[in-house]
């Protein structure tokens with residue numbers, strides 16, 4: 001904000017100095033008066049500065065209806081699938097396991113990052129659920145996004161008493177907004193995802209960026225969910241500013257390989273946590289620029305050159321046996337949502353606004369069908 005204002009002020013002074021446009025007319029009686037055009041230009045500049053600096057969400061009028069359409073389709077799909085047995089998550093139904101972890105806020109954070117849950121030097125107990133993205137439960141060798149959902153417990157300032165970070169192993173999402181997500185969901189229901197990327201023969205309607213992102217996600221080689229990096233893809237408030245989150249594995253652990261088992265990701269996690277621990281650096285990327293770091297389009301990556309990720313916490317996963325029937329059942333019954341958050345870390349942007357309605361309702365629907373109560377855990 002400060003840099004932008006100083007630059008603009010410098011340009012205005014330069015224009016005046018160069019006599020391209022002199023806004024100060026010497027009145028006949030010897031006094032300076034401002035000309036109206038100049039006042040209008042100044043007001044416009046100040047107004048755009050205000051818009052640029054603030055984290056302002058722009059809600060398209062069609063978003064409310066689009067959200068209801070998405071919810072209707074997803075709810076129908078969850079209920080139809082449940083006719084064959086248990087109700088599952090509509091996205092990320094295949095879990096590799098839920099593990100117990102410790103989320104430790106780092107000492108010596110700069111003042112600007114001491115915000116919300118990062119304000120105090122503190123450890124939070126956390127559940128972490130690792131998953132595959134596809135709505136179908138399939139072999140781990142199928143190309144797919146991998147999810148990491150962290151739930152911090154004992155967060156007094158959050159309504160749910162939890163703070164969740166819901167992430168995938170790619171920096172950007174493949175859908176721009178709610179209206180596009182309607183078309184994506186329709187294509188999924190028709191079992192023809194290509195229709196979303198190439199809706200007609202008109203090349204101007206092709207969604208090439210989205211197609212590229214999905215291919216990048218599908219072509220990643222993942223052998224151990226504890227070994228990779230995850231991103232929030234969508235932005236979140238950070239006090240007056242906005243950030244994206246990321247969790248990066250601290251070190252490559254024992255090399256584990258893809259096997260012919262359909263569940264090798266879970267098996268490799270079991271193998272690693274039998275004897276050793278795992279850890280992640282939890283990072284934030286601060287939005288320091290408006291035009292190239294949009295709030296409303298999560299298909300656009302925020303440049304790390306403009307704003308590098310900064311580590312603010314460490315996630316430690318101690319050795320443990322997590323693959324037990326009891327823990328797997330608990331894992332199934334947990335509900336992660338970007339909206340389990342303190343006001344300082346409120347989710348931002350259209351895709352997150354859709355997720356508010358969808359995650360809340362779908363979690364309720366699947367718990368109702370399964371005869372389970374929704375419980376936000378407060379401790380292990």
Ligand code: HEM
Pocket residue numbers: 070074088089090091092129130131146147148149166167168173181231232233234298334335336351354355358359362363366
């Ligand atoms: C409009 C866009 C989106 C819709 C409609 C959607 C929908 C859903 C639904 C219905 C669930 C299951 C919720 C439950 O039953 O508890 C879910 C889970 C999940 N979503 Fe999304 N999602 C969207 C965007 C995203 C984005 C941008 C990310 C990227 C970080 C993401 C990552 C995840 C993950 C990791 C889970 C699994 C959470 C868990 O382990 O329980 N989703 N999503």
